[in-house]
Amino acid sequence: TQCLAAGGVWRKAKFNFDSFPEAFLSVFIIATGDNWQDLMYEAMDVVGVDQEPIRDNAKWACVYFFVSILFGFLLWANLFVSALIDNFNRIAHDENDGKLLVTDEQRVWQQAMLLATVHADNSWRRSPPETPWKAVVHGVVSKYTFDAFSVFMIVLNMVTMMAIRANPSKSEDDYQVWMGNTLAIWYMLEAYLLIVAMKWKNYWQSGWNKIDFIVAVSGVVGLLIPDVYESGVGGAFRMLRFLRLFKIVQVSKGLRTLFATFLSAIPGVVNVALLSLLFMYIYACLGVALFGDMSSDYLGAALSEYSNFVTFPKAMVSLFVSYTGNWQGYFTDIYVDDRCYENTSLPANVTCSPRYVSIFYFVTYVITGVFFLGNLFIAIILERFSFCASEEGVGGSGESNFLYATMTLKRVARQISRSVREATKLAPSERQDAYVEKRRARSKAGSGTATPSTPHLSKNNSIQRASTASTTPASASPHGDFDPFDDPTDEVIDTVRSNLEEIRAKTQSPIAVEDDLDFEDVKSALRDALPTQDAASLLAAANAVDRLPRSRR
Known part of the structure; x- marks a missing residue:
């Protein structure tokens, strides 16, 4: 009454529960968790219809907001994120073979970074x-x-x-x-x-x-x-x-996993960031067209001379801040001018009617930009963390273990082929002398025994070892006791040749074996011979593959 008698205008709070649309908007703000306490303080001061608010007059109103935060922000919003991440992982692995949001070149870069980080060459x-x-x-x-x-x-x-x-x-x-x-x-x-x-x-x-x-x-x-x-x-x-x-x-294994997660997530994060920038560019242009005529007297909580919608660069700044939080501050300043709530006369160019278009503008921006695009960053990081954790042995064998084993076996094959070529250049007598000399050198070095174990591939492509076992010397090759001067038995040669040719046939490769093993052949042998992808199987597979060029002498 005093307000009206003084020639003023009685205005209700910007965000209230006087109607369903207004209540829905207020609950949406609460569900996002952005400055929801401002609405709670106003509700706690409520006295009645058309009555001046009194501080803490309705303290129990805070219970409603606590429950809304519990179910709206903590439960609903996190369920939204969980559903988004779950569908992201399902689409990424089931339909795109893990290539969602990254190109083939970026995928190769991810694997290279992961191999360099997880698998150190010791x-x-x-x-x-x-x-x-x-x-x-x-x-x-x-x-x-x-x-x-x-x-x-x-x-x-x-x-x-x-x-x-x-x-x-x-x-x-x-x-x-x-x-x-x-x-x-x-x-x-x-x-x-x-x-x-x-x-x-x-x-x-x-x-x-x-x-x-x-x-x-x-x-x-x-x-x-x-x-x-x-x-x-x-x-x-x-x-x-x-x-x-x-x-x-x-x-540190844990820190190494986090670092590998950071590196492998970079391509996907960059792609989502570019998509987010495109989205903000569109909304910045739209914001300048809709709100560029606002007064330069910034008295609100968010709009300022550096962050507003008067120019495109400043609009991008405002949207970026809204993207990371505090979107409700910009929405409040634009929805109704704060000067409408001051006890002073209003300038002629100030209108106190709500800008309803700002509701559509900010609500769609928050749902699409903050909820969807913003949480895609979380989805990518969690997916990469799960992948990198599996490569470190937390969740079992992974793709990079296979690639690392393939690369290791490729180096072994090259070493084998080179040794075979050197051995075949010698005459039989020279080869026998070299064989005896090598055995004598091993004996002097204290290698333990001159008869190494001979792992080979069985008919079902699994790794088995010959009945004769021995201790591998510390100075031996990390990929097995390969010696081009060894004289393997005909039974071992036939078994290895048969099984490796069977593996080659599965990949539609030629049966004829060259001295220089092809990388695809080695990778195929590894895929079939290393179902567990552990270190012991890798050693056995390497020694099995090395029998292939030796059997051609």
Whole structure:
């Protein structure tokens, strides 16, 4: 009454429950969980129809909002996300063979990153150098204690960097310099020891080692030229030390899985991000056309001189903020001008009638952009995490294990073919002399026995071993005890030849066997011979395949 007598206009809250459409809109805002508490506070102040609100007059109204949050936001919204993810995984695996939202080229990149992250090449640990002092270094570096000490130094580096603060005392500054030099010396020493033990070629093949080497080089520069830290590039040299922290990812199985998830999810995330940008572009153009005439006096909670719908760039900023949250703030400012609720006279160009078109604009944007496209990021990450976890052994064997085994077996086949060609160039007497000399060398090296076990493929393409078993020497090839000078029995030759030709026939490959095994043949043999895809089966399959070129001599 006092409001009307003073010439004012009585206005109800922007979002209320006076009618079904208005109540539906209010519940939608609550279900999204965006600034729902503002609606609850207004409801708790309600007194009656056309009566001025009183603070906390209806406290029990909060129960309605708590229940709405429980069933609308926590239950319904998460069920929506679960249904989206479930259908995404079903379509991705059943209909597209895991290629949904990624191209064939991106799929290859995913597998390459996964192989590089999950399957580290540790063959150098089983092949010590021949030089005595290098062999000693190799023995030290190959031990678990060396890796554990490296992790300890990384943690020490983390603690040291945590102690950095503005305006340090002289003692703190001296401590940072001393610890920085100590860590730099250790990084250089570690890189040197690894290069000696692994050889430069093997060392540089690892991306982690490349990062370590860059950090070590930066430490050398810092020690030789201390003034570099005081120059303009000093900050960059200090930042290089942070790269060392990624070493923990390499030694931690859980962190390695998360890192592999991040890498393998990049193609799908990029594609969804581009689709989201296209969606925001369309809505930004539409927003400028619908709301570009709003006043520049921004008094609301979200609209400002930097974030509005007057120009396209500012509209993109507003939509990006709405995409990540706080969409209700922009909707509130546009739906009804906040100046309509001030106790002052309104400018002539301000209208207080609701912009109903904003309801359609923001509701469709939230449902399509935030709920669908936004949750696709979650679906991709969860799918890739499940896949990467399986590659680490959490959920069983996976695709990258098969690819890694295929690549390993391909290298074995090349080594076998090369050895066979060298052996066939010798005369029978020379071959026998080489055979005796090799056996004598093995005996001197303490290999244990001169008769290796002979795994072979049975008629059902499973891996079996011959009845004769022996201990594999530590210095033997990681892919088995292949020796081109061995004289396999006719029974073994016939069995291996028969089964491998059977595998080749399944893939419609020629029966004739060449000295250089074809990659597709090796992959086919691996697919049939390694149903469990474990390390023991890989070793057995490699030794079985190596009998193929030997049987052609």
